[in-house]
Amino acid sequence: MTSVLVLGGYGAVGAHVVERLRADGVDALAAGRDPARADRVVDLTDPRSLESGIDGVSAVVNCSGSEEPAVAAAVAGRGIPFVDITATSEYARALERVQGPVLLGVGIAPGLSSLLAAEAARTEGPVDVLIGLGAGEAHGPAATAWTYGLLGKRFDDPDGSRVRNYTRPTRFDLPAEAGYPPFPALRTDFADQHRLTQDLGVPVRSYLRLDSRLATVGLAALTWTPRIASLIPAGGMPGGDGWVIAARGGDGRSWWATGRAQSRATAAVAARAVQRVLETPITSPTWLHETATLDDLRPALADSGIALGTG
Known part of the structure; x- marks a missing residue:
């Protein structure tokens, strides 16, 4: 067996x-x-x-x-x-x-996000991938460590520039099913964007936001003062457990997935x-x-x- x-x-x-x-x-x-x-x-x-x-x-x-x-x-x-x-x-x-x-x-990001990006890449132009996560879900310690571990760090953009995590806010139109209020997402170093840029032949850029505006703005602020993250009390942030991923192609059309409980x-x-x-x-x-x-x-x-x- x-x-x-x-x-x-x-x-x-x-x-x-x-x-x-x-x-x-x-x-x-x-x-x-x-x-x-x-x-x-x-x-x-x-x-x-x-x-x-x-x-x-x-x-x-x-x-x-x-x-x-x-x-x-x-x-x-x-x-x-x-x-x-x-x-x-x-x-x-x-x-x-x-x-x-x-x-x-x-997983869902990378993983499902990559498959959605591959669909969006069928249109001409770059692909922008939004990963929206529920701030209130009880994530494991590894997921929390990954999120805070990116604070203050930079990564390579497809155009050759260096990008600081949780900066360059960009808006996405999200499906109503996700239940996410409209506000910008932040550039974040998800591993698959680099391989996707290579394999799909178009620039692929990943963005992260949480279902809570306060929690998302908090990441944007902490990336400039990452040491403060150690002072944040355990117990999670305000928000729910709904997640959404959307890959937007060069023609503006999006392929998306949404559900509850990221884990x-x-x-x-x-x-x-x-x-x-x-x-x-x-x-x-x-x-x-x-x-x-x-x-x-x-x-x-x-x-x-x-x-x-x-x-």
Whole structure:
């Protein structure tokens, strides 16, 4: 029987991946250091623990928040597909250099965002991608660390300039289904925009906003004083759990997806992606948009309550 090992399998995203895979008839094993919660105890800081942990599995999904290329290399080096939900550009570039089957951009952003961008790129001109996240959702510590970790940092724009995260506000017309009030989104370094610019042959730029104006403005302010972020109390920000992704093509037309609970939606995409890589094997680092289309994921998205549309 096919077994899939989910690193961080009892975390914010991993628990949903395990649940989704099992619902689809896949033997999913939750992995982690806590023997009370893990189906298979794996300590990613111990190479011997990882080596024994991946024995007999057909694929590994990394939902642990650990971004260590050596882990991916250890898994892929044995010919086992390593599927990662990361949005971090530096780590994604490291994964692209791993020898063996690695699947990147597996979630809603990157992932679903990449597939929507591929649709929008069919029109002439650049593609702007909006990722709208619910500020009130109880995200895992890795997602929170990623958001605040970008404060004050810069990344390369397709035009060669350097862009500071959470700057250059831009407005998007969003579907009414998303329930998002109109206000600008901010340039943000999602990993897939760099690969998409290369693969689609047009400039692709990613923007982030939250469903709360206050929380979005807060990110814009904190990027100039990132040290203050450590003073923000735990417990989340004002807002809900609705999310929306929209990819706007050069002709102004948008392809979008929206739903509730980012963690569950990320898991839905990841679960379908790992099943696809088992059906259609890869041998080297591959991004989701290189091996799947929006139509390939459409049934799984609908089953998870995710609405798709154009406008």
